[in-house]
Every structure is written in C-alpha cells, then in structure tokens.
Amino acid sequence: MSTTHTPSVRSVASSSSTRTSPDEVTALLPPSTHSHPHAHAHPHGRKASVGGRSVSGRSTAGSVRGYGAVNGRHGPAAQAPRVSKQGQRRILTTLPLQAAFFSLVLLTFASFVLTIILFLNTVMDFSIKFLPYRGSGFAEFWVSLIGSWISLGGVLFFSHPSYLFFLTTLIALLLHIPIILLVFISKPLRLAHSPLILIPLTLTALTLVFTLLSNYLVRRAKMLESQRICRMLTDAAGRERAGDENVARALVGVQGRGFWGRIFGFIGGLVGLIAGLAGVIVVTLLLIDFSISAYDGSLPLPSPQSALVRVQPDSAAWPVNVHIACTPAPSNSSLPTVIYTSPSGVPGSLALFPSPLVPSGIDATNPGRWIFDLQEKDQVGRVCTWDRPGYGFSDVLGGADLGIVADSLWLALKGVNETDKSRGLVMVGEGYGGLVSRVLASRHSLHIHSMLHLEAQTASTYFSDPPTTTFLSRLISRLPSSLITPLSLSRLPSVLLRRSNSLSRILASSHPSPNTVRLNEKLQKARLQETIGSLSRSSASFRALLESGRKYPAGKKAIVISSKDRMNKDGVWAEGQRVLAEEVTSEEGLLSWAKVEGVGHFVCEGQGRRVCEDSLKKLLRA
Known part of the structure; x- marks a missing residue:
C-alpha cells in the first residue's frame, strides 16, 4: 500500500504570501504535520450551522473548530478564541481608536468637572462672577450631567460597544438639538439661561458625538478584524469560503467568550441600555420643561400698570428685570404711596388678583389683596406691589441677601417715579417682607412716611447659627426638591391634568394652599438663596440688617401687628415681636402693637383683616 503525503498546512499558508504575512500565519496555524492516511476530504455539499445559520454540515464546535485537524491535533479554526483576543488587543491599539478613546476620556473629565461646578453654583452662586x-x-446642571453620564458609559463600554447604547445615545443627541433651538428662539429662555447654558450645551453635544463616533469605530474595526481573521484561516486550511460574516461571527464572537463571558456580556449590555435610557429620559424631561417655560414666557404682564424695570444694584454683577405694579392714584389725593412687600415664598403680584389662582380654592385669600381693595374704595392713595428677584415675573439675581433685594426695590421705585419725598412711602412688610422694608427704610429714611409690620420676621427669629448637622439636614431637605424642578415632574402632570395655567405657574406660591412652589424653578432658587442666607449670623443678609439698625428711622410712625396664638406657642417668636415693637421702634414712633387672636402667620386674613385695614388708615392719617 502506497503512502500519500499531504502538504503541510504551513506550506499552504506560505504559498499564499501575497495574502497573509509570515508572522500572521505563524500566530494563527499549528505546527506543520502530515495528514492521516485514512483522512477523508471534507464534503462540500453540506454546510455547517454557526449560531443557528448554515455554514457546514456539522455544528460550530464540530465542523468549524474541528476542520483541518490532523493526527489528533486541533485544526486552524480551533485557535479562534486566542486569535480573537489577540485581534481585539491589536485593533484597540490602532492610532484612530487611541485618538477617539483619549478624546472621549478628556471630554468625560471636562463634563464631570463642569457638572460639579454647576452643582456648587446652584448653592453658592459663584459662577456669576464669570x-x-x-x-x-438648575437646568444647566442637568444638561451637563447628561453629557457626563453618557460619556462615562461610552468610556466604560468602549471596547465592548452595544447597539442599544448607540441607539439611546443617538436619540439623546437628536433630542439635544431642539433644546438648543428653544434656547436661541425663545426670548424668555434666552434671557434666563444665556450665556451660561451655552457651555454645558456645547460640551454635552461634543461628548454625545464622540461617544457615537467611538462606538461606531470600535464596532467597524472589530468587523474588519473578524473578516481578516476569517480569510486567513480559510486560506490557510484550504477550505471554501462559506461566508466571511457568518464564519467570523463563529470564530471571533460567541465561541471565544464561554458561559461566563456571555453572562458578563449580557449584564454589560443591560447596564449600557439602562444608562442610555436614563440619559434619554432626562433629556426628554428637560425638553418638555423648556417647552412649557417657553410657552409660559409668552404670557403678558398681569396688570395694565405692570412694568419691568431694569435694575442693577451696586453689588450685582449685571442688570436684571424687576416686575413692579402701581395702581393710579386719585387725582385729588395727596396721600403717601403704599409699598407692599410679600412674605417668603409668595410673589407680590398675587395681590393684584381679587380671586386666587388655580389650583387654590375659591375661598382662599391672596396675601396683600386687602390693600388693593382699600385702594379701589379710594380709602388709600397709590399702591405698589412688586416681585422680589426670582419671584413671579422678576429675574433671578446672583444672590438674595437683604441689601441687594432692598436696593432692587428702591431702583424699581425710581424707575416708576415713586421716590417723591413730599408724599413719602408707607412701607408694609409681611413676614420676610418686613426685613426688606426695614433695610430699605434705613437706607432711604428721608423718603419714609411710616411703617406697618405684619407678623414680620426679626433678627432673632429669622437668623440662627445651627449646628453643622442641622444646617446640612435643612440644606438637603431643600436642595433636592429644587434641583429636580427642571425635570418637569410636577409641571407636566399639572399641565396634562389642567391643574394649573401659565399665570399660576409663573406666580407659583407657598400660600394660599395648595403649595405650588414646585412649579417654578426660579422661585425654588430664590427660596434656596433665602434659606442659605438665614442659616448664619455671618451671612450678608444678617450684616445688612445689623447695619440698618443704626440708621433705621425709629421715630417714624409704626404699627406692629402680631398673631397672639403664635406668640403663645413660640416664645422665641414672641420675644422677636416684642423687640420689634418696643426696641427697634422708638416709644414716640410706635402708634400701636396689635395682638390678633384666632389668626396664624397671615394675620390679615379672616378676622384679622379689619385690624390690618384700620391700622393702615391710621398710619395714613398720622
């Protein structure tokens, strides 16, 4: 019997030097050997199944992996897992992918730094200097956070790109485009956010583009490497080419991963999908909120006498618009102008409306409305109310200390020609508004006619030095609810269920109930600023109040109205009201100190309304 020698696989590969290099062949194929004398040729009439697809007559493990085995040795395809890992290491170290990975890491780092800065800025307002x-x-913070989150996913899944992550990132980028257009097209949005928002918008757009580009480049490089390995193996083994794509999938994909590899691959894909969906959801919510804000921004001012006055206090970095509304005075009236400043969380513009805004009940009372009712009866002269910075139709200021708020009110009054010394001003301050009235009166005492304090805050009741744990707990309770406002988690349901309209969202208020503060992120910001300023006796607000004490016109006529029920329950509050009536106001200046029973913090509601009306008319006659 004659023995037939079969050319070695190495010699076959060497003959194909024009298609594969010697180093590649050496890395891919086993040592050369002679075929077994009883070896049979591989049948070409059948195709195996690779991952459920037909490639040859046997399974992937039996056909593709076993093909070319000689003398008990594994065939060339059996080395596919090792080739796959080597191929992955090779393609991920190419210059284009290295550049893409480095750029993505750099953008991710920049996005995280910007996110931290914008988060701190929501509390400390230090970016206003730039x-x-x-x-x-708050919206700027979320835009930057989206870029950080998605780009981090792009870095973590760089070598194992997922189609689902690619799809969700692409959707996030497409939703990012209308946000940019809204910011530029809508004047209210442009005034409120530009130019600060341009930085996170630009950086986030770049991170999304580079994440998509990296995902595409890695998947394309892996596909090309799979095809290259497939051609080398099939050429070296001398078998027919049954389809590069299916063979490559068998050689480089599933077989090289094993059971745990598939498990980790599934978990990685799931995590990537969740990360991408989270980014898409946040972008969608931001887009909805921007759309609602743009629609609400088209609403006209609430009164024919309303005006937006451009003011810039000395300590402010740039000018802002402050809304003020003054009713026309009777032609023959020489009475002083009444200036109403609302309590914390309540826009002054609510006093312009005789009935409460939705979703408040019909029996609710807007704070300060009683003054305008008196004006309609010609019992008082001209009446002005205003929205503090961040409230109602007014812009947010970079800071909410008492000094800058009082200066904003004074500049707004000058803008509507209400600073005439001959008639003077009757300052009516309710709650936190009482502090603002005191600071303004101390800085412009010659223009003050008299003071009416309505359950007003004082230094001992509003400012405190709590322990660090208490300060952090208060901050944590206020900050998260403020940050999530731009996600429209409250606005969208209220719009869909018609629980609010544009006016009630702009004039969101903590009173009357139900509380609608969560519908307005500017108001959330202003209240957060007030809260931070109230938690320390070293704050700018407290220093402004101390400085006002030396110049406060204690001899001007003043009336203090307090809730007797609250004084009985809270000793600190009772002492604060006593100091305001007996020490801040001089003995010759105090006309009366009324302690009203049966009322709460809003002393001019219910049976206390008559007391407030009589007190104001008494001051006007003084």
Missing part, C-alpha cells in the same frame, strides 16, 4: 444668567442654574 457668566451672567438670570435663571436658576
């Missing part, structure tokens, strides 16, 4: 903006800064 970029002016008149919004809350």
Whole structure:
C-alpha cells in the first residue's frame, strides 16, 4: 500500500504570501504535520450551522473548530478564541481608536468637572462672577450631567460597544438639538439661561458625538478584524469560503467568550441600555420643561400698570428685570404711596388678583389683596406691589441677601417715579417682607412716611447659627426638591391634568394652599438663596440688617401687628415681636402693637383683616 503525503498546512499558508504575512500565519496555524492516511476530504455539499445559520454540515464546535485537524491535533479554526483576543488587543491599539478613546476620556473629565461646578453654583452662586444668567442654574446642571453620564458609559463600554447604547445615545443627541433651538428662539429662555447654558450645551453635544463616533469605530474595526481573521484561516486550511460574516461571527464572537463571558456580556449590555435610557429620559424631561417655560414666557404682564424695570444694584454683577405694579392714584389725593412687600415664598403680584389662582380654592385669600381693595374704595392713595428677584415675573439675581433685594426695590421705585419725598412711602412688610422694608427704610429714611409690620420676621427669629448637622439636614431637605424642578415632574402632570395655567405657574406660591412652589424653578432658587442666607449670623443678609439698625428711622410712625396664638406657642417668636415693637421702634414712633387672636402667620386674613385695614388708615392719617 502506497503512502500519500499531504502538504503541510504551513506550506499552504506560505504559498499564499501575497495574502497573509509570515508572522500572521505563524500566530494563527499549528505546527506543520502530515495528514492521516485514512483522512477523508471534507464534503462540500453540506454546510455547517454557526449560531443557528448554515455554514457546514456539522455544528460550530464540530465542523468549524474541528476542520483541518490532523493526527489528533486541533485544526486552524480551533485557535479562534486566542486569535480573537489577540485581534481585539491589536485593533484597540490602532492610532484612530487611541485618538477617539483619549478624546472621549478628556471630554468625560471636562463634563464631570463642569457638572460639579454647576452643582456648587446652584448653592453658592459663584459662577456669576464669570457668566451672567438670570435663571436658576438648575437646568444647566442637568444638561451637563447628561453629557457626563453618557460619556462615562461610552468610556466604560468602549471596547465592548452595544447597539442599544448607540441607539439611546443617538436619540439623546437628536433630542439635544431642539433644546438648543428653544434656547436661541425663545426670548424668555434666552434671557434666563444665556450665556451660561451655552457651555454645558456645547460640551454635552461634543461628548454625545464622540461617544457615537467611538462606538461606531470600535464596532467597524472589530468587523474588519473578524473578516481578516476569517480569510486567513480559510486560506490557510484550504477550505471554501462559506461566508466571511457568518464564519467570523463563529470564530471571533460567541465561541471565544464561554458561559461566563456571555453572562458578563449580557449584564454589560443591560447596564449600557439602562444608562442610555436614563440619559434619554432626562433629556426628554428637560425638553418638555423648556417647552412649557417657553410657552409660559409668552404670557403678558398681569396688570395694565405692570412694568419691568431694569435694575442693577451696586453689588450685582449685571442688570436684571424687576416686575413692579402701581395702581393710579386719585387725582385729588395727596396721600403717601403704599409699598407692599410679600412674605417668603409668595410673589407680590398675587395681590393684584381679587380671586386666587388655580389650583387654590375659591375661598382662599391672596396675601396683600386687602390693600388693593382699600385702594379701589379710594380709602388709600397709590399702591405698589412688586416681585422680589426670582419671584413671579422678576429675574433671578446672583444672590438674595437683604441689601441687594432692598436696593432692587428702591431702583424699581425710581424707575416708576415713586421716590417723591413730599408724599413719602408707607412701607408694609409681611413676614420676610418686613426685613426688606426695614433695610430699605434705613437706607432711604428721608423718603419714609411710616411703617406697618405684619407678623414680620426679626433678627432673632429669622437668623440662627445651627449646628453643622442641622444646617446640612435643612440644606438637603431643600436642595433636592429644587434641583429636580427642571425635570418637569410636577409641571407636566399639572399641565396634562389642567391643574394649573401659565399665570399660576409663573406666580407659583407657598400660600394660599395648595403649595405650588414646585412649579417654578426660579422661585425654588430664590427660596434656596433665602434659606442659605438665614442659616448664619455671618451671612450678608444678617450684616445688612445689623447695619440698618443704626440708621433705621425709629421715630417714624409704626404699627406692629402680631398673631397672639403664635406668640403663645413660640416664645422665641414672641420675644422677636416684642423687640420689634418696643426696641427697634422708638416709644414716640410706635402708634400701636396689635395682638390678633384666632389668626396664624397671615394675620390679615379672616378676622384679622379689619385690624390690618384700620391700622393702615391710621398710619395714613398720622
């Protein structure tokens, strides 16, 4: 019997030097050997199944992996897992992918740094020194956070790109485009966010583009490497080419991963999908909120006498618009002008409306409305109310200390020609508004006619030095609810269920109930600023109040109205009201100190309304 020698696989590969290099062949194929004398040729009439697809007559493990085995040795395809890992290491170290990975890491780092800065800015307002903006800064934080989150996913899944992550990132980028258009097209959005928002918008757009580009380049490089390995193996083994794509999938894909590899691959794909969906959801919510804000921004001012006055206090970095509305005075009236400043969380513009805004009940009372009712009866002269910075139709200021708020009111009064010394001003301050009235009166005492304090805050009741744990707990309770406002988690349901309209969203208020503060991110920002300023006796607000004490016109006529029920329950509050009536106001200046029973913090509601009306008319006659 004659023995037939079969050319070695190495010699076959060498004959194909024009298609594969010697180093590649050496890495891919086993040592040369002679075929077994009883070896049979591989049948070409059948195709195996590779991952459920027909490639040859046997399974992937039996056909593709076993093909070319000689003398008990594994065939060339059996080395596919090792080739796959080597191929992956080779393609991920190419210059284009290295550049893409480095750029993505750099953008991710920049996005995280910007996110931290914008987060701190929501509390401390230090970015105002560099970029002016008149919004809350919360939306800018979320835009930057989206870029950080998605780009981090792009870095983590760089070598194992997922189609689902690619798809969700692409959707996030497409949703990012209308946000940019809204910011530029809508004037209210442009005034509130520009130019600060341009930085996170640009950086986030770049991170999304580079994440998509990296995902595409890695998947394309892996596909080309799979095809290259497939051609080398099939050429070296001398078998027919049954389809590069299916064979490559068998050689480089599933077989090289094993059971745990598939498990980890599934978990990685699931995590990538969740990360991408989270980014898409946040972008969608931001887009909805921007759309609602743009629609609400087209609403006209609430009164024919309303005006937006451009003011810039000395300590402000840039000018802002402050809304003030003054009713026309009777032609023959020489009475002083009444200036109403609302309590914390309540826009002054609510006093302009005789009935409460939705979703408040019909029996609710807007704070300060009783003064305008007196004006309609010609019992008082001209009446002005205003929205503090961040409230109602006014822009957000970079800071909410008492000094800058009082200066904003004074500049707004000058803008509507209400600073005439001959008639003077009757300052009516309710709650936190009482502090603002005191600071303004101390800085412009010659223009003050008299003071009416309505359950007003004082230094001992509003400012405190709590322990660090208490301060952090208060901050944590206020900050998260403020930050999530731009996600429209409250606005969208209220719009869909018709629980609010544009006016009630702009004039969101903590009173009357139900509380609608969560519908307005500017108001959330202003209240957050007030809260931070109230938690320390070293704050700018407290220093402004101390300085006002030395110049406060204690001899001007004043009336203090307090809730007797609250004084009985809270000793600190009772002492604060006593100091306001007996020490801040001089003995010759105090006309009366009324302690009203049966009322709460809003002393001019219910049976206390008559007391407030009589007190104001008494001051006007003084």
